[in-house]
Amino acid sequence: MKPTVRLDPSDNVVTATRALEAGAAVEAVATTSLIPSGHKIATEAIPQGGPIRKYAQLIGYAATDIAAGDHVHTHNTEFRNTEQAYEFGTNLRNVEMVPETRRDTFMGYRRENGSVGTRNYIAVVTSVNCSATAARRIADAFGPEELADYPNVDGVVAFVHGTGCGMAGDGDGFEALQRVMWGYARHPNHAGVLMVGLGCEMNQIDWLLEAYGLKQSPTFQTMNIQGVAGLRKTIELGIEKVRSMLPIANEAKREPCPASELMVALQCGGSDAWSGITANPALGYACDLLVAQGGTGVLAETPEIYGAEHLLTARAIDRKVGDRLVGLIRWWEDYTARNKGSMDNNPSPGNKKGGLTTILEKSLGAAAKGGTTPLTGVYKYAEPVRAKGFTFMDSPGYDPASVTGQIAGGCNLVCFTTGRGSAFGSKPAPTIKVATNSEMYGGMIEDMDVNAGTMLSEGVSLEEKGREIYELFLRVASGEQSKSEAQGLGDYEFVPWQIGAVM
Amino acid sequence: MKPTVRLDPSDNVVTATRALEAGAAVEAVATTSLIPSGHKIATEAIPQGGPIRKYAQLIGYAATDIAAGDHVHTHNTEFRNTEQAYEFGTNLRNVEMVPETRRDTFMGYRRENGSVGTRNYIAVVTSVNCSATAARRIADAFGPEELADYPNVDGVVAFVHGTGCGMAGDGDGFEALQRVMWGYARHPNHAGVLMVGLGCEMNQIDWLLEAYGLKQSPTFQTMNIQGVAGLRKTIELGIEKVRSMLPIANEAKREPCPASELMVALQCGGSDAWSGITANPALGYACDLLVAQGGTGVLAETPEIYGAEHLLTARAIDRKVGDRLVGLIRWWEDYTARNKGSMDNNPSPGNKKGGLTTILEKSLGAAAKGGTTPLTGVYKYAEPVRAKGFTFMDSPGYDPASVTGQIAGGCNLVCFTTGRGSAFGSKPAPTIKVATNSEMYGGMIEDMDVNAGTMLSEGVSLEEKGREIYELFLRVASGEQSKSEAQGLGDYEFVPWQIGAVM
Ligand SMILES: [Ca+2]
Ligand SMILES: [Ca+2]
Ligand SMILES: [Ca+2]
Ligand SMILES: [Ca+2]
Ligand SMILES: [Ca+2]
The missing domain is CATH 3.40.50 (Rossmann fold)
Structure with missing residues (x-):
């Protein structure tokens, strides 16, 4: 392993890959003091106020005159937090796109809406912690034996969390949670989705369906424990619903994408x-x-x-x-x-x-x-x-x-x-x-x-x-x-x- | 079921246990309008400004003159949010304590430190979500067969959560999380505790041990995935540690408490x-x-x-x-x-x-x-x-x-x-x-x-x-x-x- 690593030819510092004694040779210079592993060394003199460059980027300014071989760190570096005048689109690198005919492919699951999955799961998504055990039990029912006849199905997964109630019914937190649920509901790696709630939670499944125009279907179903009346019945009904999705999910086949x-x-x-x-x-x-x-x-x-x-x-x-x-x-x-x-x-x-x-x-x-x-x-x-x-x-x-x-x-x-x-x-x-x-x-x-x-x-x-x-x-x-x-x-x-x- | 329920003899409202038509008999009065189920009816006239009492407590003031039999709700009730001059200890009910010799008992687990448990679990407590799967796998290893020789152990439980990092290392949130971990570590329903972390998380297990003076022992152990190096080894070592706690946990016996x-x-x-x-x-x-x-x-x-x-x-x-x-x-x-x-x-x-x-x-x-x-x-x-x-x-x-x-x-x-x-x-x-x-x-x-x-x-x-x-x-x-x-x-x-x- 080389004693230092240079990230860009234009940089005026390099990084020590191990602790270096004073006097160690670093590119064309010698270290002037002990340099801890991961720390920076100046490869040229940097006058006070001069830019310090790493990753071909300005990372700070010399607070004192820095000699070639000096340890460069907080003791001799100044960070000027200029009120940033943001520039937009001034550093657009041209991307040489690979022509479509020569593009790489992978074997994916192409869904009806055109999206492409890399896996083929059935998801049990919860709206609130109050349905966590129900969702886990539903998913747990689908072990290797239950799935043996459905080789194209990667598994049944419960998405369980600690939130969903005791929260404001609008604002950033609520909207973020509803977007997460929506995102898992439509994820291309899901061949089927069952949503399970309690019924009285703030994060209502019905509001989600309404907000995002989601419709129940054979592979998208919802249920609430209070509606079904009880944990056991919820689990049993949930297992039935997932079981009915398995043959449909199993029809998905990988194809070049x-x-x-x-x-x-x-x-x-x-x-x-x-x-x-x-x-x-x-x-x-x-x-x-x-x-x-x-x-x-x-x-x-x-x-x-x-x-x-x-x-x-x-x-x-x-x-x-x-x-x-x-x-x-x-x-x-x-x-x-x-x-x-x-x-x-x-x-x-x-x-x-x-x-x-x-x-x-x-x-x-x-x-x-x-x-x-x-x-x-x-x-x-x-x-x-x-x-x-x-x-x-x-x-x-x-x-x-x-x-x-x-x-x-x-x-x-x-x-x-x-x-x-x-x-x-x-x-x-x-x-x-x-x-x-x-x-x-x-x-x-x-x-x-x-x-x-x-x-x-x-x-x-x-x-x-x-x-x-x-x-x-x-x-x-x-x-x-x-x-x-x-x-x-x-x-x-x-x-x-x-x-x-x-x- | 009676059409209304009275919560205290001194109340001047009662609550409808079902929807009541206008003219329904309610105690000595008749309702003057339709009363929805769960809503209140005045059982006597309450002059404007007069107190409305339920649970033997003032719940508001009459905003208008209220007649006996009237529906009492937001339309005729005023809530005066007086800047509260709190009173302290002015409503101390005398508790007639049951003499110690005649007290009820239950069959509990008396722990070494004198605390009493109602169950006898071994806990796998996580510091951060990053060790969630490890903790679940450790606990999952102890099904009925593994526990058959330990009839006094109620089970091995993983306490897994979504937080523990990406948070400030002091303040209300951090302190609350550390108190939770400490609380589960010393809970009298736990005969043994294994704490599992990742290693680099904000909610450091070592800080907890230090802050609360906790010492490792045969029934209180900690480990980090980064320290053990890898998920599989962490799970194996964790299972070993829990297994070593089982005979000790099994010695606990219920006794009258x-x-x-x-x-x-x-x-x-x-x-x-x-x-x-x-x-x-x-x-x-x-x-x-x-x-x-x-x-x-x-x-x-x-x-x-x-x-x-x-x-x-x-x-x-x-x-x-x-x-x-x-x-x-x-x-x-x-x-x-x-x-x-x-x-x-x-x-x-x-x-x-x-x-x-x-x-x-x-x-x-x-x-x-x-x-x-x-x-x-x-x-x-x-x-x-x-x-x-x-x-x-x-x-x-x-x-x-x-x-x-x-x-x-x-x-x-x-x-x-x-x-x-x-x-x-x-x-x-x-x-x-x-x-x-x-x-x-x-x-x-x-x-x-x-x-x-x-x-x-x-x-x-x-x-x-x-x-x-x-x-x-x-x-x-x-x-x-x-x-x-x-x-x-x-x-x-x-x-x-x-x-x-x-x-
Ligand atoms: Ca509550
Ligand atoms: Ca409550
Ligand atoms: Ca278990
Ligand atoms: Ca990250
Ligand atoms: Ca990061």
Whole structure:
């Protein structure tokens, strides 16, 4: 492993891949002091006030004269939080689209409405925690034996959560929850959906049907415990309803579908100093490949792009898309302030210890998952993603809440980078996990699909690792099980973002 | 069934138990118009400005001259929201305590620290959603076969939730979650506890151990997925750890314990017009009987006593207890305002349609669950309840979040009244469900333990119904299964109150 890593030829800092003594050779210079692993070294002199560049981006200014070989960190870096004058569409990279006739394909489930699934589940969706046990029991009734005659059905999944009542009946929180339910109801990975409620909850199933014009059908049915009168009868009736959906669901067959039908949730959790250097850029490269195929990447986790949103507005295809992103940033400032928190405690002490100096540097690392293509759409949490290309969805950084929104928005695949390690998995869209470093990959090899740590430990190129991830998208979309999927994860990770007061 | 019900001899209104035509005989008067079921009728003339009394309490003032037989509702009732000058301890009813030698007993599990359990579970408690699947798999490994040699162990339960990260590391939300975990860790219904985390979450298990001085022991162990390195190994190690607790847990034996060791969570959900007339007062009477035995009742659901808190401060044993309650009310006003909600939209349109006229009338109905004895303590959400007698715990009204706090506070039994019907159940403390009306009871007989509707439909007295509930407390505490328990409910209803922003 090389002692340092350079992220762009134009950068004037490189990152130490291990702790370096004073006097260590770093490119053409020598370190002037001890450099902790993950921290930055100046590769040329930077005069006071001069720009510090990493990822080919400005991450701060020299607070003092910095000599070549100096440790560059909070002690000699200044972050100028200029009131941002956002630019819109000033950094639009031309995307060379792969001609339609030469596009990659995967084996997917084409649904009647034209959407394409990567899996074929029947979902039992709950409106409120009060129907959680009922939904679990209904889904639990469909083990391998019950499903033996339906080889094309991947399973019956209960989507159970802790909210749905004791909440305001309008506003951000209510609307977000209804969008999540709607999103799971129409998800292309679902061949059938049964909604189960209690009956008196705030999050009324009937309101949802009305708001979104949903109609009951053989593969979309709803029921309430109070209407059916009792838990046992609800479970029995629910099992009957799901059983009646199985033959229909089993008729679905995989067929070749263009990669443009893939919508991949870009996610990170348990990040470390290498996330922004290995796994996130590699996922970004995979996203670029997908976008060139006409597919869609969905970046999310608004708190993690905070402070770098001007880089995304510059990539916005038009002013309207950019303004939506700025609107989300303002909403988050209000949301955290109202809740006596702050968006500004970034980078955290742990981040700083790991070598992240400014909010820009941190957010650049997270945003690297989104590659380099233009930003074609910005969506509310769990809103249907309609644009192709690179898009953004509002969400918290918290993994299960963020991914729940991305899946509700239509993502049929999830790619999740992690440095500390994670046992995350999701249904109905499977999660591919990418390790940022070889050490964690070695320890959690049963949980990790890809080791992006080889970009450091073995000098594997960004292009090579990005392509490896992209090709795994196609294989997993076609039915190959990801590691988390093989372990059966995804039954307990459905967490709609709960926004308002619980009353 | 009589056409009306009178709640106190001093009341000047009665409540219609069914829709009454104009001219219907009601006590000594005749109705002057159509009266919907659940609505009130004046049994004497009330001059403009005169007090309207129900539950022996002032619920409002006559806005116009009201004639005997008139419908009394929002059209002729005025609510004067005088800036409340709280009185403290001015309404302390003398409790005739049952002498210790003559107290009732139940068969409970006496723990080493002196606390008494009503069940004997092993708990797998999660710090964050990221360890949810791991915890479920560990608990799922202990089916009837695995437990056959341990007849005194009621089961292995996973307590899994949607929060634990993407949150501030201090403040109300964080502290509430840590109290919940601490409460489940020390609950007397748990013979052993295994805590499972991911490792990098905000809600660190280690911080909890430090904050509460918890020490690892053969029956209290912790582990992190990142530390163990991977899901499969975590599950295997977790199963081993639980298995090692089984022989110890199995040594616990039921023995006679005084009723003073019972701590009952008083809860309502899916309320209707009869809640405040049948089931809630009956549960309040049972609570009075329990308090006379030296036991504890824990009322909660702060939003549902809002506007009637002055009646509870008047019952507070001292100024300090009363001030804590007033502090909670102020906190809730701030919490809902910050979240763009309001405490003041009570009674709701649905409540009014059902006959509830003022916030006082509504809150009196909910508070009736707490009986009539002095208020001996007021607690934060999930805080250990140390006082004996009638106490109050801060919580939302939302059933699973409220009960989770009550159980964390030490409740070893839950009593839940419902009008619309509910399939709620809880672990490790079992839930007894009381129906407010005979119609719903008849429809959900497999879910309901007690029919308080017979107080209307068959004229069963408050005392008789209250004693029936109290005696059921003793039997269920001794091991008799409640209806929800027999159905196995309680595995999916653990919902820590999530207070702050999700980030
Ligand atoms: Ca993240
Ligand atoms: Ca995340
Ligand atoms: Ca079990
Ligand atoms: Ca209630
Ligand atoms: Ca409740």
